[in-house]
Amino acid sequence: MVTGIDGKKILLKFASVAAVSLSLLIFNESNIALAQQDAVPSLDDLAGTWQSVSTLRSLPAINSTQGSAQAVNDVLAIGKLSFPPVTMDGATGSLFIDGEEPKLEQTRWCPYKVERKGMLGDIGVETDVRMMYEQKGLLFHVLISNNSTQEKTFSLSIDLTAYTSRHSHWGWKIPRDADSSAFSATVMDTGRSVLVKDSLGKLSNCFSFDRTPDVISATKGAARAGWKIVLRPKATRVINYVLTIDADDSSAHDLAVTSSSNFQRSFDQVKNDWQDRWRAMFEPNNAVFSGCLPVLVTSDKDVRRIYYMSLISLLSVCRTCFPIAPRVYVSNSPESNCTMMYFWDTREWATTLALLDPVMMKEYLRSWLAKGIYHGYAEEYLTGTLQGVWYSANDYSIFVLLNDYLDVTGDKDFLSETIHGKTVLSWMDSIATHWMSLVHPGQTLADYGGAANLLECVPTYINEVASFNAADVWMMQRVAAIHRMSGNDKRSEELIGEARPLLRAVLGLYVPGEGVWDALHNDGTKVQVRHVFDFATIGLTIPDELSPSMKNEMVDFVERELLTDHWMRAQSLSDAAASVSDRPDHGPMGAFCAWPSETIAAMCEFKKYDKALDLLHRCTATTYEGPFSQSRELMDKSFHAPVRINERGSGGLPTQTYNASNGGGFAETIIREIFGYKPDFTTDSLLGFEGTRHFKGELINVRQGNRTFDIVSDKEGIHIHGVK
Secondary structure (H helix, E strand, O other): OOOOOHEEEEEEEEOOOOEEEEEEEEHHHHHHHHHHHOOOHHHHHOOOOOEEEOOOOOOOEEEEEEEEEEEOOOOOEEEEEEOOOEEOOOOOOOOEEOOEEEEEEEEEEEEEEEEEEEEEEEEEEEEEEOOOOOOOOOEEEEEEEEEEEEEEEEEEEEEOOEEEOOOOOOOOOOOOOOHHHEEEEEEEEHEEEEEEEEEOOEEEEEEEEEEOEEEEEEEEEEEEEEEEEOOOOOOEEEEEEEEEEEEEEHHHHHHHHHHHHOOHHHHHHHHHHHHHHHHHHHOOOOOOOOOOOEEEEEOHEEEHHHHHHHHHHHOOOOOOOOOOOOOOOEEEEEEEEEEEEEHHHHHHHHHHHHHHOOHHHHHHHHHHHHHHHOOOOEEEEOEEEEEEOOOOOOHHHHHHHHHHHHHHHHHHHHHEEEEEEEEHHHHHHHHHHHHHHHHHOOOOEEEEOOOOHHOOOOOOOOOOOOOHHHHHHHHHHHHHHHHHHHHHHHHHHHHHHHHHHHEEEEOEEEOOOOEEEEOOOOOOOEEOOOOOHHHHHHHHHOOOOOOOHHHHHHHHHHHHHHHOOOOOOOOOOOOHHHHHHHOHHHOOOOEEEEHHHHHHHHHHHHOOOOHHHHHHHHHHHHHHHOOOEEEEEEEEOOOOOEEOOOOOOOOOOOOOOEEEOHHHHHHHHHHHHHHOEEEEEOEEEEEOOOOOOOOOEEEEEEEEEOOEEEEEEEEEEEEEEEOO
């Protein structure tokens, strides 16, 4: 956007969002918000494409501000449901035609719903299941069709099961131990509703139909609704019902009956609520978030889609149901980590979080520092406790989050705020130098522990690794700059001096000609590690310390051994530990969804913008299955391997999850690297390298401190316009 005379602006606006075409139109201030809104795709624009179930490894999930759930291999049933602190064991019940289950054939993910299609003979079944956005409930829409040329008469039934339990402590694995024998089912409302409650009277779940079924019967803790259906050729029949979950009978029943009585309105409201929250993410001074995100305007449909898919992935994990904080962006859902924010995963989108919700980001950081970042790897928001082991990534992750918060907000007063007896600046200093306590006598590099503290499934990536030691160099350099800004030149010079020998030791781990780095084990053995984590972390922390030949060799390694046509592998198939590192996120058969975005970012740091954009374009194809998950898995070892969201873990390690916050890394990379937004609160600068990215587009409403501006990328480079 170019600021003109008298407050008017020439604004790039989508003439047709569907065609993603740009036109130059003149707007006054009153029309700018409307034009920006048009640039943001709708939820339906972001929906995936219909997928054949035979090719999938994980079925679509649904989310709300209250919880999450996932489709099971059934045309109707929903499983893995949780509304913290309540979870459901098993699924909500299947649909039967003449006593048989239709075969599930296709599914489609959309941010606010899960759609499925199935068949039994000539009878088609289409379902659309949505989760109430601000309440604890599900809405089921069923369409039955006669696809034959003959009239069909058949019985249809739906099982109604909902066994729930309450849990005060969760952690990584979601507790699901409901005792079905403890539940009773009661038919209510003259056969229109069923109340399923536990024997202690502390949990009640209510099913209610918009129209009374032909028959509804209860047996112990479950019920079944039934219909006798006659359909002419090509005719259809619709069945709608809801399931609500609450602590007492009347609350569950009242919500269920109200929602089913006004089913279409309740059904449509889910989409409206999602769309309102989605729009709020991009609106300055909105009533939901403490900040807002830039609007991306570009004719590059791939970059546009992956940017907004990255952000809808974040909205999918936004929760407002926890007692510890009003908004929490859980790191995973629906089956694992549904109540926790990992330091590491949150770091992947630190600048994006600082733009979207700086008030909450500051609260997270206060809490994590006060609780002690070496006592776990995540905060659990039902109890406010830290969970897990010490991760080697904690120092780097917390430091990046602190630094990006300061850079984006310009909140210099935060540096002098005391948390658990130390100022924030003191915390940053101690975090940046914590590595010194991990150095063995006679050594220079820090020992970052075993596999459980690092990449978990890669047994050779242990001890003195290049990545986090390089991050230590950058952290000390950065704290030195902050001390220098604060007038403490002595401490600044001390940190720079302490960083020099560590930098030399890190560079000594490089394997010339290979583009990879050694890990130095405690027995003195150097083991060559062919993993993306060294490439990305070193590329993002000390790029200016690498020679041109090192950068070229590192990129060559990634292109030669890690990239595939639409994704990448985290670990090379040629790595010595590849055969024993079988996990979709960190092993050779897939990648944590932040690894491609970090790879793209590191390529940008090396000024390889053509290669970075190429990979960004190629990764976009994966978003047509669904949102960014914990990882994407490669289905075979070839360059053209199909890429899928997968649930499997390996060797007792946790399963992967359908939704994950780490997918925010793609928006992070587009904002920071493609558009060069790298504010520095110590110098008041806004941009990094200003050369051309070979990309045309605009970021509207970027914020730093009290300033708002737009960033344009064109053939001349990147430029800031309209600072106000």
